[in-house]
Amino acid sequence: MGEDRVTRRWNAETWPIAAAMIPFPGRLPDGRLVQDAGPEVWARDLTDVADAGFDAVDPTDSWLRVADLDPAQRADFIAICGDLGLSVPAISTSRRSVIDPQHGAEYLAYGHRVLDVAAEMGVGHVSFGFFGPLTPEQMARLWFWTTEGVKNPSDPDTYRLAIARTRELGDHAERLGIRISLEMYEDTYIGTARDAVRFMQDLDHPALRLNMDIGNLIRLHRPVEPWAEMIELCAPYAGYWHVKNYYRMEDPSSGQILTHPAPLLGGTINYRAAIRRVLELGFDSPFLVEHYGGDGLGVCARNRDYIRGILAGRTVLND
Incomplete structure (x- = not known):
């Protein structure tokens, strides 16, 4: 199921580039959760992923919590992926x-279950984050990022708790031979490049890396760090990477900022430059392609092909 990280040599054709499941809702029109809908529904969505040319998928837990499936259900999920030729290099x-x-505390226990199930499935990477649930106002917006959401507290005790609990997960992951990546997200302890670097330095743990999802930041309707600066600061800590892009329009005269989802090739972030930079620094983790709106899966498929073009001629020994 997962990618064997021992002496595996990746090139442009074999580098794991997983489809995110965010284009697929976690709740069906009849009100049932995908979690409870069973193999027929999971197979339908995963067949779409395979038909889009993907050979890897991340069962994003907004779609399906594989760690909360019972052993028989998990066996069904694994069999479906195997039949469709889909590996699972990571779980987000x-x-x-x-x-x-x-x-x-409940989510900490869930994180440990995710790590155990990842190890059981041979999955080498897991992504966690500190971002909270969408607020009612965010859920009412066309694009949820156009209004502020839940913020991490500024008090030192909660920051120390975040460090302690993340290290606890890191210790577990290290014992299992898994790498954790922490997803950059606004108004969290890793919500800017500088905050992310500080947090990683405070963690100082070999199993913990950064998920440099700077698309989460570029899309904000507020001033943000330049994307190239984010990459330069965070690339030394890069692990499993969620990649997506946005058009960002700024009017200095009025202060108005507008953003909209974009393909990797066309948005504000130059992913050719960004990916080349992290490769220079030894990046050796899978990619996850994401897109909101429209035919998200179709855009993700084109993003996958774009990344493979950038990787052409590059090989990494992943161990």
Whole structure:
């Protein structure tokens, strides 16, 4: 199921580039959760992924929580992926922060289950984040990032708790031979490049890396660090990487900022330059391609091909 990280040599054709499942809703029109809908529904969505030319998928937990499937259900999921030729190089979690004021301990326990299931499935990478649930106002917007959401507390005790619980997950991951990547997201402890570097330095853990999802930041309707500066600061810590792009329009005279989802090739971030830079610094993790709006899966497929073009002629020994 997962990518064998021992003496595996990746090139442009074999580098794992996984489809995110965010184009697929976690709830069906009849009100059922995909979690409870069973193999027929999972197979339908995963067949779309395979038909789009993907050979890898990340079962993003906003779609399906593989760690909360029972063993028989998980066996069904693994069999479906195998039949469709889909590997699972990584598992991403979303909005299950270990410092959530109500559910932090519950989400910490969930994080440990994700790591155990990842190891069981041979998955080498897991993504966690500190971002909270969408607010009612965000859910009412066309694009949820156009209004502010939940912010991480500024008090030192919660920051220390974030460090302690993340290290706990890191220790678990290290024992299992798994790498954790922490997803950059606005108004969290890794919500700017400088904050992310500080947090990684405070963590100082060999199993913990950064998920440099700077698309989460470029899309904000507020001033942000230049994308190239973000890459330069964060690339030395780069791990499993969610990549997506946005058009960003700024009017200095009025202060108005507008953003819209874009393909990797066409948005504000120059991913050719960004990917080449992290490769120079030894990047050796899978990619996840994401896109909101429109035919998200179709855009992700084109983004995958664009990345393979950038990787042409490059090889990494992943160990």
